[in-house]
Amino acid sequence: MSINGTQATPDHWYRHRWPWVLMTVPFAAVLFGILMFSTALLYPDDVVVDTYYKDGQGINQLRALDEMAVALDIQASLMLNDDSQSATILLTGSEEPYLTLELFHVSDSAQDISLMFTASTNERFVANESTLQSIFAQRGVWYVELRGADNDWRLRRRIETPLDRLDF
Numbered sequence: 001m002s003i004n005g006t007q008a009t010p011d012h013w014y015r016h017r018w019p020w021v022l023m024t025v026p027f028a029a030v031l032f033g034i035l036m037f038s039t040a041l042l043y044p045d046d047v048v049v050d051t052y053y054k055d056g057q058g059i060n061q062l063r064a065l066d067e068m069a070v071a072l073d074i075q076a077s078l079m080l081n082d083d084s085q086s087a088t089i090l091l092t093g094s095e096e097p098y099l100t101l102e103l104f105h106v107s108d109s110a111q112d113i114s115l116m117f118t119a120s121t122n123e124r125f126v127a128n129e130s131t132l133q134s135i136f137a138q139r140g141v142w143y144v145e146l147r148g149a150d151n152d153w154r155l156r157r158r159i160e161t162p163l164d165r166l167d168f
Helices: 018-042 052-071 131-137
Strands: 075-080 087-092 098-105 113-119 124-127 140-147 154-161 165-167
Touching: 052 154, 075 131, 075 140, 087 098, 087 113, 098 124, 113 131, 131 154
Parallel strands: none
Antiparallel strands: 075 087, 075 165, 087 124, 098 113, 098 140, 113 124, 140 154
């Protein structure tokens, strides 16, 4: 009973502040979980690979290719030509009919490219490709890999662009 003789009716729960304050923490956790899940689905991380074991086994094969290049004393220089439509590789230590040059961007695999250089003379290889000129003119970090026709050796190097000559 109240003082006046009438009974006070309790307020409904949703008219109080504390139930809402206490519900905000779980509600915020659910919203954050949905946000993180949708971000993971929409923007996958292409730097992380799922085949760790298989990639680990391939390391020994790649080391053998590097050691073969050292044993053959293979050296190469990549130069961009003045016409900005072609590039030249000077190769010593191996006679090849063609060379494969692959550029791997450090964080975006969509920018990776592979180029074929054909022999013009005994030690000179040429590729008519303007993409290389634009890559070497912009600022970036790349891994460059040069392989012979039989894929029995490789030269690999990490570069920071811009540059106009690359020595392996």
